Amino acid sequence: MQPHGHEHPDIPEPEDKPPGYYEIMEIAVRELLIEKKLIGPDEIRRQIEVLDSRTPALGARVVARAWIDPAFRVRLLRNGRAACEELGISFYDDTQLIVLENTAAVHNLVVCTLCSCYPRPVLGLPPDWYKLKPYRARAVREPRAVLAEFGTFISDDVEVRVSDSTAMVRYLVLPQRPPGTEGMSEQQLADLVTRDAMIGVTTVRH
């Protein structure tokens, strides 16, 4: 084993077990693309750093800001991507972001029935269940039953609205601010906001 320092000049590959068939394919495709100068030698490592920098904490900051700043909330609902960029959250892809606001009358839920489209710049990578058949198949057909499996029960007089993501258009749920949080700071509010609440499978609790 190499000594573990704080610098990772090369892309890490596991050294203790031989790579499997698909990992060998990944290494081979990457090295061929670099040899043929179709991609740069450092681009994968730099993109891994970008991916590592994206976590639900970014989305939580956006939500908390929208709760405390009504003008920001309006801009966020008008153009999700521009409002996130205003907070310094860059979009490294060509996707647009539509922010769906939960209210006393509407609860929003986000799915990608065809694959796994997800607002990665603001939430990071999606959880496995978001990519698997049960959620993708059933969220559009019986959303209340799916929500119940997450312990979320939406009153019958509240409309449940399901949005199906595409390659170009991604969705983020703006959850309702829970009661009893009036005196909280922006950071304290952000700490309450979970990934699942921004997908819409849960609500924000205090």
Next chain:
Amino acid sequence: MPESQDLLKRLPTDLGGLTAEPVQRTEHEIEPWEKRCHALADVLDFHKIINTEEKRRGVEALGAEIISKASYYERWIAAFANILFQKGLLTPGDLARKMEEVSARHGDGRT
């Protein structure tokens, strides 16, 4: 078994509205090669070599059997290879030779 006309009407990744099992809230820590595969997808998109929709259709083109047996990122890397062949950017021979080289480099624990 579904009839062929049912398979034609609904391609293997088109799942919306089907009946399915309860959601199991599974999550796993992404493996290093899976993260590299994800980064590769983004970099291929930046260079306008393979975009998200091409990637999705490339997975679809693997067919129902592979889709059901291969994992998420296994499907991605196989789709990338096929799309790169179709675009004439790599050849199957290039990939076979390179995979042998990578395998030999890692396989016996010596480099």
